[in-house]
Amino acid sequence: MSTLLDIENLWVRFPTRNGIFDAVRGVSFSLGRERLGIVGESGSGKSMTGRAILRLIRHPGIVEADHINLHGENLLAKSERDMRKVRGEQISMVMQDPKFSLNPVMTIGDQLIEAHRLHAKATKAEARKKALEMLEAVSIRDPERVMGAYPHEMSGGMGQRIMIAMMLIPNPEILIADEPTSALDVSVQGQVLSIMDRLVKERGMGLIFISHDLNLVSQFCDRVLIMYAGRIVEVCDANRLHEAQHPYTRGLLGSLPRFDAPRPRLEVLQRDPSWRDAPSVEGRT
Amino acid sequence: MSMTSQTPPSSGGQSLRQWLLSDTPTSRRQARLSALYQGWLALRQNHMAMVGLAILVVLISIALFAPLIAPHDPFVQDLANRLQPLGSEGHLLGTDSLGRDILSRLIYGARITLYIVALVALIAPVVGLLVGTISGYAGGWTDVILMRITDIFLAFPRLVLALAFVAALGAGIENAVLAISLTAWPPYARMARAETLTIRSSDYISAIRLQGAGPLRIIIKHIWPLCISSLIVRVTLDMAGIILAAAGLGFLGLGAQPPSPEWGAMISEGRRFILDHWWVATMPGLAIFAVSLAFNLLGDGLRDVLDPKDSAS
Amino acid sequence: MNAALEINALNVYFGDHGALVHAVKSASLTVAKGASFGLVGESGSGKSTILKAITGLAPQWNGEIKVEGRPLGAKRDRNFYKTVQMVFQDPYASLHPRQSVDQVLSETLYLHGFRDIDDRVNQLLQDVGLGPAFRFRYPHQLSGGQRQRVAIARALAPQPDILLLDEPTSALDVSVQAEILNLLSDLRAAHGLTFVMVSHDLAVVAHMCDQAAVMQHGEILEVLSIDAMRAGQTAHPYTRTLLDASANRVA
Numbered sequence: 028m029s030t031l032l033d034i035e036n037l038w039v040r041f042p043t044r045n046g047i048f049d050a051v052r053g054v055s056f057s058l059g060r061e062r063l064g065i066v067g068e069s070g071s072g073k074s075m076t077g078r079a080i081l082r083l084i085r086h087p088g089i090v091e092a093d094h095i096n097l098h099g100e101n102l103l104a105k106s107e108r109d110m111r112k113v114r115g116e117q118i119s120m121v122m123q124d125p126k127f128s129l130n131p132v133m134t135i136g137d138q139l140i141e142a143h144r145l146h147a148k149a150t151k152a153e154a155r156k157k158a159l160e161m162l163e164a165v166s167i168r169d170p171e172r173v174m175g176a177y178p179h180e181m182s183g184g185m186g187q188r189i190m191i192a193m194m195l196i197p198n199p200e201i202l203i204a205d206e207p208t209s210a211l212d213v214s215v216q217g218q219v220l221s222i223m224d225r226l227v228k229e230r231g232m233g234l235i236f237i238s239h240d241l242n243l244v245s246q247f248c249d250r251v252l253i254m255y256a257g258r259i260v261e262v263c264d265a266n267r268l269h270e271a272q273h274p275y276t277r278g279l280l281g282s283l284p285r286f287d288a289p290r291p292r293l294e295v296l297q298r299d300p301s302w303r304d305a306p307s308v309e310g311r312t
Numbered sequence: 313m314s315m316t317s318q319t320p321p322s323s324g325g326q327s328l329r330q331w332l333l334s335d336t337p338t339s340r341r342q343a344r345l346s347a348l349y350q351g352w353l354a355l356r357q358n359h360m361a362m363v364g365l366a367i368l369v370v371l372i373s374i375a376l377f378a379p380l381i382a383p384h385d386p387f388v389q390d391l392a393n394r395l396q397p398l399g400s401e402g403h404l405l406g407t408d409s410l411g412r413d414i415l416s417r418l419i420y421g422a423r424i425t426l427y428i429v430a431l432v433a434l435i436a437p438v439v440g441l442l443v444g445t446i447s448g449y450a451g452g453w454t455d456v457i458l459m460r461i462t463d464i465f466l467a468f469p470r471l472v473l474a475l476a477f478v479a480a481l482g483a484g485i486e487n488a489v490l491a492i493s494l495t496a497w498p499p500y501a502r503m504a505r506a507e508t509l510t511i512r513s514s515d516y517i518s519a520i521r522l523q524g525a526g527p528l529r530i531i532i533k534h535i536w537p538l539c540i541s542s543l544i545v546r547v548t549l550d551m552a553g554i555i556l557a558a559a560g561l562g563f564l565g566l567g568a569q570p571p572s573p574e575w576g577a578m579i580s581e582g583r584r585f586i587l588d589h590w591w592v593a594t595m596p597g598l599a600i601f602a603v604s605l606a607f608n609l610l611g612d613g614l615r616d617v618l619d620p621k622d623s624a625s
Numbered sequence: 626m627n628a629a630l631e632i633n634a635l636n637v638y639f640g641d642h643g644a645l646v647h648a649v650k651s652a653s654l655t656v657a658k659g660a661s662f663g664l665v666g667e668s669g670s671g672k673s674t675i676l677k678a679i680t681g682l683a684p685q686w687n688g689e690i691k692v693e694g695r696p697l698g699a700k701r702d703r704n705f706y707k708t709v710q711m712v713f714q715d716p717y718a719s720l721h722p723r724q725s726v727d728q729v730l731s732e733t734l735y736l737h738g739f740r741d742i743d744d745r746v747n748q749l750l751q752d753v754g755l756g757p758a759f760r761f762r763y764p765h766q767l768s769g770g771q772r773q774r775v776a777i778a779r780a781l782a783p784q785p786d787i788l789l790l791d792e793p794t795s796a797l798d799v800s801v802q803a804e805i806l807n808l809l810s811d812l813r814a815a816h817g818l819t820f821v822m823v824s825h826d827l828a829v830v831a832h833m834c835d836q837a838a839v840m841q842h843g844e845i846l847e848v849l850s851i852d853a854m855r856a857g858q859t860a861h862p863y864t865r866t867l868l869d870a871s872a873n874r875v876a
Contacts, residue, residue, distance in 0.1 A: 044353065068798035068799070068800060068801075069769070069798055183668070212667035212668055212825065213667070213825070213867065213870035213871060214667065214866060214867070214870055215667075216870070217870060239798065239799070241799070278800065279799055279800060282799050282800045282802070282803035283799055283803075283828070284802075284803075284806065284826075284828045284829050284831070284832035284833075285828060285832075286827055286828040286831050286855070286868075286871055287855070289831065289832065289851075289855070290832075291810075292807055292810070293803035293806055293807055293832070294803065295800070295803055295804050295807065296800035296803070335762075335766055336758050336759075336762070337761040337762065338758075338761060339761060340725070340727060340761060342761065343725050343727075343761035343762070343763065347763065514718055515713045515714075515715060515718040515719035516718065516719050516720055516721040516722075518682055518713070518719075519711075519713060519719050519720075519776070519779065520721075520732070520733075521681075521682070522680055522682075522706055522710065522711055523706060523732075523733045523736045523737065523779075523782075523783070524701075524702075524703040524706045524736055524737070525732075525736055533732070534721060537723045538721075538722070538723060
């Protein structure tokens with residue numbers, strides 16, 4: 028499998044009043060044309076890892092790594108200007124809540140057209156055609172109507188599909204999705220996931236799927252990194268997540284209430300301080 | 313809970329700083345002092361705010377110890393020595409048209425400025441807070457009536473309205489303060505209302521309603537503490553405008569009356585000589601500038617520390 | 626069987642005449658004393674709105690709500706709040722940002738006329754597994770799970786019989802969710818509480834409740850026991866869809 032992205036020894040640091048806080052501590056992994064899941068609880072550093080790849084960590088946060096190689100080119104060595112190009116054209120990101128990612132005073136059509144014209148020198152008509160195509164690609168039944176609508180007229184599921192459509196317009200090689208379905212209802216969740224799945228397969232994209240939901244990741248991804256306290260504690264194939272070995276992963280699985288197998292009490296995760304200090308597992312294939 | 317941890321340690325063991333920064337306070341007092349200390353630490357990070365605070369501390373000390381600091385009596389006239397330039401003997405900042413020492417008048421004028429600022433800062437935000445929170449929490453007709461009254465006040469230019477009030481009430485410093493306060497409260501009311509509207513629909517207000525708390529208790533104990541911090545910020549930022557309004561009224565002869573050394577009135581007097589003896593008007597102008605700037609810098613720093621939207625997240 | 630809560634033909638509306646939203650349409654349900662009842666549905670199905678109508682936070686309703694046999698009027702009195710309490714969804718929004726745990730609990734106890742406040746605050750903190758060390762902390766010094774424990778302590782303070790739980794764990798991590806759900810089960814056993822729990826997560830409802838109502842578009846589609854749900858004995862196709870979306874999970 029060809030490697031799209033390779034990350035070596037990634038750290039994300041935030042200076043605070045009480046010293047430096049390390050949100051991500053020496054994480055290494057690679058991404059091929061696959062669906063890679065990153066799971067962990069809040070504060071595990073999973074979102075920071077996703078943002079750090081695109082160098083989207085806000086000041087005063089610091090991103091350090093031996094390298095973040097995209098096709099062998101180190102993203103950390105790039106200027107902010109070049110990075111902006113990478114962000115649109117090669118790596119895209121979908122955030123949790125589409126409400127905050129779309130411009131509320133522009134129609135969806137205008138936003139899609141603008142997104143397209145930012146990356147490709149196209150006439151307005153061409154961009155419009157492309158936008159309609161993208162909306163169809165994310166299974167929006169009535170793209171003409173949606174083009175003229177404003178974001179607040181859309182439901183959560185529609186909004187998230189539109190975000191995905193927008194991210195796919197420049198035809199990126201890698202999509203980073205940070206909890207893309209957490210704000211959605213279960214029935215809509217399924218639809219959005221199958222759209223992402225189809226796109227990844229058809230276009231041969233690499234997908235980094237960041238989520239707190241073990242079930243979801245195990246169903247949807249090929250490979251899973253489990254993060255704890257800024258480090259990767261375990262790497263496993265998604266369909267074998269239930270055989271995971273690390274006590275943290277086991278604890279997380281045990282703490283989930285199960286629909287099919289009732290039990291009087293849920294297991295409570297006992298956190299072992301040694302998990303924090305154990306070195307990060309390498310997430311390469 | 314041991315008794316020793318409830319009192320600030322005098323020496324040894326844990327330092328006062330550690331006690332204040334503890335994440336596990338053991339008494340109400342420690343929790344409250346700790347919160348204050350954290351705020352102070354955050355404010356100290358902002359150097360410009362500290363500059364503003366320093367200027368204000370100096371101003372307050374000058375006002376307090378005016379008789380000790382001032383080299384001359386601010387009211388004694390010496391017509392032989394009128395309009396002396398800067399740095400002339402015995403008069404560091406020169407003298408005005410009646411031969412009074414400008415430095416001494418500025419020092420005594422600090423008292424008047426602080427008096428105006430303090431009174432306005434007590435009246436306007438309190439009226440605004442009352443009107444705004446009641447209006448926002450009650451809603452319905454109460455809201456409509458209170459907000460239309462606010463609109464009427466907002467519809468006039470501030471200085472013109474103040475002029476009208478002073479003209480009706482009579483010239484003088486108390487009336488000037490009253491007039492400025494009466495024209496200054498509507499923006500605070502608007503702001504308090506907007507905040508109340510968001511706070512009113514929050515879960516923690518619902519939660520206290522489910523304990524059977526009445527509207528008065530909710531407004532005073534739960535909404536005010538959240539509105540006050542942003543009001544304080546707004547007041548400090550408005551202080552410059554208030555000082556300038558007071559000076560403006562003084563300049564127009566409607567505020568402090570001669571021979572009172574109010575800074576605005578001093579500029580007004582110096583205006584006649586501005587071409588030949590520029591310092592007479594410039595020195596009080598610089599004083600107004602410095603104090604206004606100090607309040608603005610402090611207000612900016614306080615906004616960073618007090619803004620409830622940041623600390624809530 | 627004694628009913629703790631009985632709702633008949635409840636309609637709830639939001640907004641005013643211009644844009645009136647009919648959020649709950651003719652809902653009826655009965656919760657037995659000591660039972661744990663779940664309300665499931667997707668966002669906008671009106672499940673939380675039913676709780677709001679019971680507590681008086683959604684004032685525009687008609688129909689009948691009976692708490693322990695007594696019908697509710699337009700106003701709730703203090704006695705009602707001594708019987709029914711609620712835990713909110715988001716522990717980051719349900720605690721006043723400028724009040725310490727001590728202030729929150731003391732005021733609640735004071736409002737309900739208790740005078741031995743000091744002892745009761747410590748007891749409540751003990752009950753929710755926090756202990757006295759947390760008493761003087763502010764919300765920003767607490768984790769999400771700890772905040773939700775404080776919110777539960779606040780709801781327990783007036784010693785209610787019925788606890789309304791509005792997605793009490795949906796804002797929390799799974800490991801913390803397990804702790805809170807265990808705590809709620811323990812409290813229910815210890816204090817003989819009746820639960821009405823709203824959730825979008827069928828697995829959570831199945832774990833906590835013995836009966837559940839499935840809601841969609843403001844209507845109760847069906848009320849069925851959790852055992853029936855597990856056995857797949859559903860009357861309505863929508864319940865089927867929900868089950869399929871939740872149940873085919875590994876782990």
